[in-house]
Amino acid sequence: MEQNRSMGKTRVLVEGALVVALTVLLSEWKIWKMPQGGSITLGDVPLLIFALRHGAKYGIGTGLVAGLLRLLLGGYVLTPVQAALDYPIAYGAIGLAGLLKDVGPAGAAGVVLGSAGRLLCSVISGAVFFGQYAPAGQNPWVYSLIYNATYMVPNAIIGIVITAILLPRLKRF
Numbered sequence: 001m002e003q004n005r006s007m008g009k010t011r012v013l014v015e016g017a018l019v020v021a022l023t024v025l026l027s028e029w030k031i032w033k034m035p036q037g038g039s040i041t042l043g044d045v046p047l048l049i050f051a052l053r054h055g056a057k058y059g060i061g062t063g064l065v066a067g068l069l070r071l072l073l074g075g076y077v078l079t080p081v082q083a084a085l086d087y088p089i090a091y092g093a094i095g096l097a098g099l100l101k102d103v104g105p106a107g108a109a110g111v112v113l114g115s116a117g118r119l120l121c122s123v124i125s126g127a128v129f130f131g132q133y134a135p136a137g138q139n140p141w142v143y144s145l146i147y148n149a150t151y152m153v154p155n156a157i158i159g160i161v162i163t164a165i166l167l168p169r170l171k172r173f
Contacts, residue, residue: 012054016062022046023066023091024073036133037076038122038151040158044094048114048159051098052107052167059095059114067091078129085125093117107167108160115156122148 027043047066051059071077071087097114101107123144131140 012058015054016050016058016065019046019050019062020066020069024069027070032151032154034147034151036130036147038148040151040154042158042162044115044118044155044159045162047091047094048097048107048111048163049167049170051095051114052101052110052163053170054098055101056095056098059098060092061095063091063093063095064088082125082129085121090118090121090125093121105164107163111156111159111163115152115159119148119152122152 023043023046026046027041030039030041032040047059047063050062065088067088067090070091071083075083075087077083094114094117096117097107097110100110100113103109123141126144126148127141131144134140134143
């Protein structure tokens with residue numbers, strides 16, 4: 001019994017390591033790149049699927065590691081707080097999808113929650129640290145929300161579609 005439990009944890013750890021690698025790799029392949037950072041990629045999908053399979057605890061932890069690795073491999077750093085918000089905290093927030101792993105068809109509600117968590121981190125970072133890029137007279141919070149939603153909403157839609165296709169097939173494993 002104890003051996004089966006440790007074998008299960010080992011399997012989740014190995015899957016988490018593969019998810020981190022896939023997240024970093026797929027985040028580098030950009031479908032669309034925004035002028036001041038951010039892009040439409042497939043990078044969130046592995047984290048979303050992992051969180052929906054194993055829950056928020058493992059999803060958040062794996063997201064933190066993926067975000068930290070993305071930061072170390074060339075993230076944009078203005079301040080330590082901005083770097084934490086844009087990378088480990090934002091990617092950890094994707095793991096919130098695991099809170100709703102049993103809600104809705106193929107995890108769509110979880111994908112929306114995880115994507116919204118990442119969007120919230122990016123909006124805060126954008127408004128606080130990059131608010132000077134807002135057009136004259138525009139509220140930096142509104143600007144940050146619009147700017148970040150421009151690529152985060154398509155990422156969420158991609159996540160919903162791919163998760164709906166892959167998650168039911170992965171439940172067998």
